[in-house]
Amino acid sequence: MDVSGILFVFLGAQIIVATVGTVWSRNPVTSALFLVLNFFALGGLYLLLEAQFIAVVQVIVYAGAIMVLFLFTIMLLNLDNERALAEKFDLRKGFAVLLGGVLLVELLYIIGLKTPIPIKQTALTTVQLGEAKYIGRELLTNFLFPFEIVSILLLLAVVGAIVLAKKNFTTSPKS
Amino acid sequence: MIESYLPIFAQIVVAIVLGVLLSTLGVLIGPKRKTAQKLTTYESGIEPVGAAKERVSVKYYLVAMLFIVFDIEVVFMYPWAVSFREYGIAGLLSMVTFALLLLAGYFYIIKKGALEWD
Amino acid sequence: MPNDYLLSLPILAAAGWSVLLIILEAMLSRAALTRVFAMLGFALVGGLSVIGFPLQGLAFSEMLRIGGFQHFANIIFCLSGLLVVALSEKYLDDENVHYGEYYIVAFISVVGMMLLAAAANMAILFIGLEMMSIALYVLAGLMRRDVRSNEAAMKYFLLGAFASGLLLYGISLIYGATGELALHKIAIAIQTGSASMLFWIGFGLLITGFLFKISAVPFHQWTPDVYDGSPTPAAAFMSTGAKAAAFSALIVVVTNFSTLLQNSPTWSLVISSIALATMVVGNIAALAQENLKRMLAYSSVAHAGYMLVGIAAATPDGYSGIMFYTLVYTLMNIGAFGVVALLESKENLLLASDYAGLFKHRPMLAGAMAVFMLSLAGVPPLGGFIGKYKVFAAAVDAKLTWLALAGVLASAVSAYYYLRVVYFMFMRDPVGEAISAPATSSLAFALIAVAVVLLGVFPTEILRITDAALKFAQLPTQTGF
Numbered sequence: 001m002d003v004s005g006i007l008f009v010f011l012g013a014q015i016i017v018a019t020v021g022t023v024w025s026r027n028p029v030t031s032a033l034f035l036v037l038n039f040f041a042l043g044g045l046y047l048l049l050e051a052q053f054i055a056v057v058q059v060i061v062y063a064g065a066i067m068v069l070f071l072f073t074i075m076l077l078n079l080d081n082e083r084a085l086a087e088k089f090d091l092r093k094g095f096a097v098l099l100g101g102v103l104l105v106e107l108l109y110i111i112g113l114k115t116p117i118p119i120k121q122t123a124l125t126t127v128q129l130g131e132a133k134y135i136g137r138e139l140l141t142n143f144l145f146p147f148e149i150v151s152i153l154l155l156l157a158v159v160g161a162i163v164l165a166k167k168n169f170t171t172s173p174k175s
Numbered sequence: 176m177i178e179s180y181l182p183i184f185a186q187i188v189v190a191i192v193l194g195v196l197l198s199t200l201g202v203l204i205g206p207k208r209k210t211a212q213k214l215t216t217y218e219s220g221i222e223p224v225g226a227a228k229e230r231v232s233v234k235y236y237l238v239a240m241l242f243i244v245f246d247i248e249v250v251f252m253y254p255w256a257v258s259f260r261e262y263g264i265a266g267l268l269s270m271v272t273f274a275l276l277l278l279a280g281y282f283y284i285i286k287k288g289a290l291e292w293d
Numbered sequence: 294m295p296n297d298y299l300l301s302l303p304i305l306a307a308a309g310w311s312v313l314l315i316i317l318e319a320m321l322s323r324a325a326l327t328r329v330f331a332m333l334g335f336a337l338v339g340g341l342s343v344i345g346f347p348l349q350g351l352a353f354s355e356m357l358r359i360g361g362f363q364h365f366a367n368i369i370f371c372l373s374g375l376l377v378v379a380l381s382e383k384y385l386d387d388e389n390v391h392y393g394e395y396y397i398v399a400f401i402s403v404v405g406m407m408l409l410a411a412a413a414n415m416a417i418l419f420i421g422l423e424m425m426s427i428a429l430y431v432l433a434g435l436m437r438r439d440v441r442s443n444e445a446a447m448k449y450f451l452l453g454a455f456a457s458g459l460l461l462y463g464i465s466l467i468y469g470a471t472g473e474l475a476l477h478k479i480a481i482a483i484q485t486g487s488a489s490m491l492f493w494i495g496f497g498l499l500i501t502g503f504l505f506k507i508s509a510v511p512f513h514q515w516t517p518d519v520y521d522g523s524p525t526p527a528a529a530f531m532s533t534g535a536k537a538a539a540f541s542a543l544i545v546v547v548t549n550f551s552t553l554l555q556n557s558p559t560w561s562l563v564i565s566s567i568a569l570a571t572m573v574v575g576n577i578a579a580l581a582q583e584n585l586k587r588m589l590a591y592s593s594v595a596h597a598g599y600m601l602v603g604i605a606a607a608t609p610d611g612y613s614g615i616m617f618y619t620l621v622y623t624l625m626n627i628g629a630f631g632v633v634a635l636l637e638s639k640e641n642l643l644l645a646s647d648y649a650g651l652f653k654h655r656p657m658l659a660g661a662m663a664v665f666m667l668s669l670a671g672v673p674p675l676g677g678f679i680g681k682y683k684v685f686a687a688a689v690d691a692k693l694t695w696l697a698l699a700g701v702l703a704s705a706v707s708a709y710y711y712l713r714v715v716y717f718m719f720m721r722d723p724v725g726e727a728i729s730a731p732a733t734s735s736l737a738f739a740l741i742a743v744a745v746v747l748l749g750v751f752p753t754e755i756l757r758i759t760d761a762a763l764k765f766a767q768l769p770t771q772t773g774f
Contacts, residue, residue, distance in 0.1 A: 003178070047180065057250050065246045068239050075231040118489060119469050136254030140266045145353035146416045147251065148269065149408065151276035152308050153424050154244050155315060156401045158280040160431035161240040162289050163394040164446075165233060169437070171324065171391045279312050279319075286319035 004048055011048070014041040028074045032067065039063040051130040234292065241284060248277050297352040300359045303341040303367050304411060307404045310334040314400055318393040327393035331378050331400050338403075339371035351413055355475050358413035358545070361762030365616055366410035366541040373534035373623045374403045379737065380631040381526040388524065390436050399530060402428030406538035412545060414475045415464045422460065425538055426453050426506070432527035433519055445522025452505070452515045460502025466495030476549040483553055499546065506539035507597045510570040517578075520590035525637055528586065529630030532593040537619040540600055544612045547604060548763075555607055564605040565696050571598030572703040579710050584643050585633050588710055589626070592669060595707060596622055602700050603684040606691040613759040614683030620755065621668070621676035621748050628741040629665040632658060635734055645714050650723025659718045661738035668745045670711040671704045676748035683756065 018041060021034035039062045046055035128134050139147050163169065216223050255262065255270050262269075284290060298305065314334065318327045342364040349360035378396055385391040405424025412418040430453065434446025468474055470492035471482040483492065505512040520528040547554060554560045575595030582588035600618055603611035635658075637643055652659040668677035681704060685697040748755065 053254060056253070061243075061246060061250060065239075065243045069236070069243065072231065072236045072239050076233060076236060077230075118491070132254040132257045136257060136262070139251070139254055140262050140269055142354040143356070143416065144269060145356045146414075146420055148273055148276070149308060149417075149420060150251070151273050152311060152401060152404060153420060153427070154247060154277060155280045155283075155312065156398065156424060156428055156431075157244050158241060158284060159315065159394050159397055159401075160427060161237060161244075162284065162287055163392060163398070163431060164434055164437065165237045165240065166287070166289050167232075167234060167237075168293075169392070171389065276312060279315050283315050283319040286322075 007044070008048055011041045011044045014038075015045070029071065032070045032074060035070065036063050036067050039067070049130070053130060053132045053135050056132070237289060241289065244280065245277070248274070299345075300348055300350050300352040301357050301411070302345060303338050303364070304357070304404070304407050306341055307334070307338045307400070307407060310337065311397065311401045311404055314397045318397060322393065324391045324393040324396070325382075327396045328378060328382060331396035332375055334400060335371040335375040335378065335403070338407075339368050339375070342367040342371070355477075356414045356417050357411045358477075359411055361758070361764065362541070362544070362616070363407075363411045365759060365762045366537065367407050369537045369616075369620050369623055370403045370406040370410075370534050372620075373530060373537065373627065374399055376623075376627045376631075376741070377526050377530040377534070380529075380627070380634065380734070381524075383734070384524060384526050384634045384637075385435075388436055388439075390524070392435070395432070395435060398428045398431045399527075402432070402530070403534065406534055406541075409538045410541035410545065412542065413477065415467070416474055418476075418542060418546075419457075419461060419464060421538075422502070422506070422542070423457060425535060426457065429453075429527070429531055429535055432530065433523040435524050435527065439522075441522035442524070443522075445519045448515050449519045449523075456502050456505035456512070459498045459505075463495045463498025463500075463502065466491055466498065468495075470495060476546065480549045480553070483550070488553060496550075500543070503539050503543045503546075504567065507536050507543070507600070508594050509567050509597050509601060510574045510594070513571070513574070513594045513597075516594055517582075517587045517590040520593070521584065521586050525586065525630055525634035528590070529627045529634070532589070532630070533619075533623040533626050536593070536597060536600075537623060540604075540615055540619055543604060544615065547607065548612065551607070561605060561607065561693075564601060564607075565693060568598050568601035568605050569696060569699050571595070571601060572700055573598075576703045576706045579707065582710070583645065585645060585648075585714070586637075586643060588645075589629060589633065592707065592710070593626065595703065596626075596669075598703070599681055599684060599700055602688050602693075602696055605693060605696060606684070606687040608687055608691050609760070609763045610690060611684060611687035613756065613763050614680065614687050616759040616762065617683055617752065617756055618680030621680045621745065624741055624748070625665045625668045625675075625677055625745050628661060628738055628745070629669065631734075631741075632662045632665070632738060645717050646721075648714060648717045649721035651718040653723055655735060657735040657739050661735070661742035662718060663715045664742035664745055666711040666715050668749070670708045672708070674746075674749045676745045676752070679749055679752040679756075 015038055018034045018038035022031045025031050043055045043058040046058055314327060314330055317330055346361060346364045351358055402425050405421045408417055408421030412421055430446055430450045433449050434442055436442035470489050471479045473479045473482055508516040572595055575591050575598055579588050579591035582591060600615050603615040668675035671678045671681045685700050688697040
């Protein structure tokens, strides 16, 4: 096994442990911190796939910003009574287990395939594709329009967040 | 390819080892003389009142949401910044347009008083 | 080839105008003023689309495909936005949520719809869909102190985010199978090679995402709760503009892969079955509703079914029928929701029986509502009839006679619940006091009703435009001229 193989096993194990920890732990804050670990390991996997830019974004946005939102939500909800949070096994959970089982079978089937599913290769090597330099070039040439229009989407997020979440949000004086 | 990340990996290892080592050493070789006074939460501070888990205000959440929007703006700037000379004036203009559009959002936030803490 | 900026002027103008609205609202905080500017913006963008109608081509590194189809769709979106904004003020005032942001968010939603219709690349497809949907989540939850509005926003957001996830996964699988993001390039890649299993899975997920947005069975469960809890004008917007946009995107995707899909019996069978299920479930559920908002919600599910018949036909005639249908549906459904909103905001009158004797007090309003109901039921010679006729005729031409027949039967069933409202308005005596409504809004509804009638009596001009509009959408590999 080469270096990337060892790293993959290491990161994969870390992800599994962190995921189980997220679901298992009683304290929601512990859950959230396990999730951070999970995100970091996922970033490592992106690096292994030579998607450097995605790895950085994963750490900056997910492990950084999104997790802050997670923690704020937890603290907002006042989840004091941890026992009340424990759910019983019901029909919905049964469905979840069933769906999970189907996914597992699917995954095993794909792994067991004799001929792998054909993935279209592009002219560039994956190393070039994953570099921030390449992504920047695409962003400012071919993808310039989507890039600029995303700013409108972000503006919408700003307006929407303020309308829905600002305290003491009042209607304007009637004309 | 992977090898170029060796310094980062080494740094992570050093950070973990150092953290674990120092705190273990503190427990192992530090002198311990427990008195009732010393075991209170804040020896010479204010007495703790109530539980540590308290509901935080939704105001924090709004600020966090607004932070994410500008965090994403930074994500878009990063690929441009790594080689901005290559893209020249045209690239700069594209980036400025993007930033100016978001500046309108910032202006809106300030004017609506979303960052005021009242 | 026309200039990129000239070609996509309506979209650029709409994006710029939404920034202007935000700055205006930030500086002055006057909802009434923002409203006027939003209406001006819709008129401007719609006007630009009318003027630029003959322009066609691909713009911005083949990100946008602009043609008659896109211009026609833009006009529908702007019309929907304009009408909804025009009819919202009183409702929002009565609910005490008259925020200027309402108009900004609705406007940005229209920008997203325009992107959806003009998408030549799956990146734009996704951005457009998100822009439209996120705006709609905000509109659904606008009444912040109302539990049901919060519930509507939450349900819509959770299910909508899930659908967006499916769509995004589909996009990534298609990219994996073909190595392309541009729709016409994917079509070429599939023609030269062959459509792999991976592509079909991705394509199925992509279509599922859209089926959710148009509330096709079995992805319709959110519709009644969301329409019921949202502010009524916002529900009108969701059921018309958003539905028209999702159908435009569906047509754009389907026309790009037309050669592939026309040779696939599975595709035809799947879409036909979904159309059938949507018509049946929507109409039967609507029969049982006493609350008019829920009735209209299920009716909008049923109408999505009729429109899907055109997709199942998979011919230019079918698509042109859908475009006409969405135009008529926008008018008649906003009219119906608007009347409901007007009466609801006054005294919370939501049951069909609450409309008893409306004709005696407000003959013009009752007359307009009757036109909307009859048109929704598909009674000739109103606009709704022509839309259905066009779509079902396309199905018959495509040898889907059974589907067309099922559609006709389903609309016969629907006549019951639409006519019930008419019956109450005209045949029953009023109970309680007179329902008051400002005369100006009665006039506005009368105008919309006249438009619905005119579309039914003189449809040929519009149908010629929709037929012609599809020409460019039909030529996936052409890069403009």
